[in-house]
Amino acid sequence: MENKVNLYGASGHCKVIVDILHSINKVVGTILDDNPKSTELLGYAVQKSDGFLFDKASQWILSIGNNKVRKRLADMNLDFVNLIHHKAIVSPHSAMGKGNVVMAGAIINPGATVGNHCIINTGAVIEHDCIIEDFAHVSPSVALAGGVRVGEGTHVGIGASVIQGVQIGKWAVIGAGAVILKDVPDFSTVVGNPGRIIKYTNQHE
Numbered sequence: 001m002e003n004k005v006n007l008y009g010a011s012g013h014c015k016v017i018v019d020i021l022h023s024i025n026k027v028v029g030t031i032l033d034d035n036p037k038s039t040e041l042l043g044y045a046v047q048k049s050d051g052f053l054f055d056k057a058s059q060w061i062l063s064i065g066n067n068k069v070r071k072r073l074a075d076m077n078l079d080f081v082n083l084i085h086h087k088a089i090v091s092p093h094s095a096m097g098k099g100n101v102v103m104a105g106a107i108i109n110p111g112a113t114v115g116n117h118c119i120i121n122t123g124a125v126i127e128h129d130c131i132i133e134d135f136a137h138v139s140p141s142v143a144l145a146g147g148v149r150v151g152e153g154t155h156v157g158i159g160a161s162v163i164q165g166v167q168i169g170k171w172a173v174i175g176a177g178a179v180i181l182k183d184v185p186d187f188s189t190v191v192g193n194p195g196r197i198i199k200y201t202n203q204h205e
């Protein structure tokens, strides 16, 4: 099996993914970026994506924190892989699509389903029977109780807690440290304890 993984996106998020690759004895392949801020990242060369010939036979991950950008690039039809840190715990009774990253200390419990191109960040807890839809980002130290749904493209902010069974819509934002006790509509931003809607984003942006 191919041991090298190429990374698209040379951000801080990419640095954490490089650490995942090291933890599972995989090789860091090409690191690409549309607008590189530096020619290197953690000692690896960064190349400009413009004019790059994509090798469809090799493995890729979208190492980009922005959920909308990952969605756009996912159409490239590359061989996207899941990367799970050696110190994450992923139940054998959970399911996962492709292109996901699971950072150190994250826990995904039985019956949970993670879609495609999601970020399960450092120390996040995805309890039993949760559903995380495509392009969602569950930030560090988030706690999702049993049976929570996180809709497509939604960002759950750092340290937020969500009680069991709550349904969070698509392309929503949950503020850092929020405590979510009831369902959250699509495209809304919710902050505080208890969580309250402060705005809606334009779904056509």
Ligand SMILES: CC(=O)SCCNC(=O)CCNC(=O)[C@H](O)C(C)(C)COP(=O)(O)OP(=O)(O)OC[C@H]1O[C@@H](n2cnc3c(N)ncnc32)[C@H](O)[C@@H]1OP(=O)(O)O
Pocket (backbone or CB within 6 Å): 121, 139, 140, 156, 157, 158, 173, 174, 175, 176, 177, 178, 189, 190, 191, 192, 198
């Ligand atoms: C590894 C990593 O780094 S992963 C990335 C982790 N990052 C995060 O989790 C970031 C999460 N983002 C947030 O919490 C942001 O504050 C957001 C998205 C909720 C809101 O950001 P903005 O849309 O820029 O809103 P803005 O900063 O203008 O705040 C609007 C109001 O909400 C309040 N507010 C914003 N965020 C929060 C919050 N997390 N909790 C409570 N109140 C908040 C503000 O104080 C402000 O109140 P006011 O109108 O009374 O002054």
